[in-house]
Amino acid sequence: AQSVSQHNHHVILSEAASLELGCNYSYGGTVNLFWYVQYPGQHLQLLLKYFSGDPLVKGIKGFEAEFIKSKFSFNLRKPSVQWSDTAEYFCAVRHSGNTGKLIFGQGTTLQVKP
């Protein structure tokens, strides 16, 4: 079955530390890739997305992600985290040409200590 795996369930960092959250998916075809973020008490919102082209994509608030096709990975990065980045992060995959259905990973809770 198609699946998305996020390696880290709970990450604790100090402000200014660098962040990398892992995401791997199991599907051999063409995919669209997403990272969503849910800040405390808020809705899920799109952080960044990859459809095609440059495998390094930049999103809001200084986040970026790199698509490595050979590794079926789409890791999220930020050079220097802030306390306001405390949130839950979800990686999601959609098969290109699919009807729009997103398959989500289990999420990573990021806690940034001031």
Next chain:
Amino acid sequence: EAGVAQSPRYKIIEKRQSVAFWCNPISGHATLYWYQQILGQGPKLLIQFQNNGVVDDSQLPKDRFSAERLKGVDSTLKIQPAKLEDSAVYLCASSLGQGAQDEQFFGPGTRLTVL
């Protein structure tokens, strides 16, 4: 622009009772999704509508769950009868269409607790 609206925000029921959730998508969005998010897991698609037609309900437990979007706008998701394992957050999302470029916008969710 108003976002996706959902109600109620919280619901507590006894097992075997019934419950209904309501969703009002962003105006003009043809595609509407219901996701179930169990604690510690990512959202899982239950059903997808394109206007008032069902596109995908392959993961909807049809013996107890039903959903409708009669006029192609608002949608209702019902559980009857509820089980303990239905405790979860039910998320509604909408998008302009089903295309790859169509971003899904999520509502605040309804947190259901089944006792």
